[in-house]
Ligand code: PEP
């Protein structure tokens with residue numbers, strides 16, 4: 001906390017991200033207001049504690065060794081309006097339900113990591129959006145500007161960073177209450193899954209697995225060994241570390257160790273558009289001690305990955321680095337094997353996880369940005385296959401979802417079609433799996449473990 005100079009990481013000038021080019025930063029119109037906001041953020045209590053980040057690093061080290069599975073999930077873009085008890089509750093329930101199914105199927109602990117409580121900033125492929133001949137700045141997430149297509153709403157406003165902090169704090173508070181207060185008891189989560197199986201058109205298919213979990217729980221109960229661990233859940237928060245003014249203002253020195261931590265989330269990741277080796281985002285991440293994720297798209301080269309490892313994890317700390325591959329269903333089996341092979345040969349052991357969303361996005365005939373459920377599953381299958389063939393561990397999945405019954409991705413057991421997309425298309429950015437598609441995905445992955 002004390003002694004962290006504004007914008008200077010670690011006292012090491014090579015790590016001063018401000019000296020480097022930072023992609024995807026908003027053109028803040030008012031430097032004064034930005035300065036005030038940063039000062040405010042520096043005075044705010046941390047949202048997470050360094051020791052919690054270290055615990056997540058340990059959990060991720062288990063994933064890297066093949067002894068656990070990572071489920072990272074949540075909105076593409078959280079919104080300030082979305083900070084309501086029902087939305088957070090539904091999302092959390094969905095993630096916990098998926099985790100219960102995956103824990104049983106994979107027979108290893110599932111590390112639960114929300115894209116939650118801070119996922120308010122978005123990189124965009126174009127700085128400008130044009131509609132009917134009118135060009136305005138693109139929406140960059142609620143942390144920066146408003147989604148409404150008006151000049152006033154699209155103007156970046158640094159005061160929104162305060163709201164980002166408060167929205168993150170409120171969300172995390174509810175998540176902590178839900179996950180430790182008895183509400184997330186495994187028996188209750190399983191009962192929710194029973195309801196899903198009973199109601200889903202594909203329910204019959206999942207009935208057997210649900211019954212097996214019933215039996216396992218009944219068996220433990222009759223042995224008198226239902227551990228208290230079943231009553232609480234360890235849940236972590238993550239988001240893309242995109243807005244460096246925000247992340248930096250929430251970076252603090254840990255009094256135990258002297259290391260710097262970004263206390264805005266347990267884990268932060270670097271996006272596909274900001275992972276340049278000589279860029280500010282990689283420099284920022286190199287200077288903090290949190291576990292770090294890096295998105296890897298289909299154009300990633302072996303040299304990129306090896307250099308990222310050297311830069312972000314020179315000490316080869318188990319659990320420090322997670323590669324989130326997002327290759328697309330078509331490319332995954334071509335591109336991934338070479339990367340995994342070379343990284344393994346280098347002696348590094350990162351977590352490999354599969355984002356099956358971002359490589360499979362397209363515009364539907366009805367004009368909506370969407371993703372096909374079957375393509376999402378195909379990429380996950382490809383990911384498992386590649387790791388299976390190489391003898392490495394398919395460490396987890398990274399998905400965009402909501403707990404609500406939206407219609408944003410096509411397909412799934414409820415057969416959402418192009419024409420249905422308009423019914424409930426609510427995302428502020430990318431299309432998310434709805435509640436039933438998310439659970440179906442978990443059950444389908446569970447089936448893959450048994451095949
Ligand atoms: C995202 O995760 O929402 C995102 C923008 O992903 P990527 O950086 O992989 O494009």
Ligand code: MN
Nearest residue numbers: 076400429430
């Ligand atoms: Mn997205």
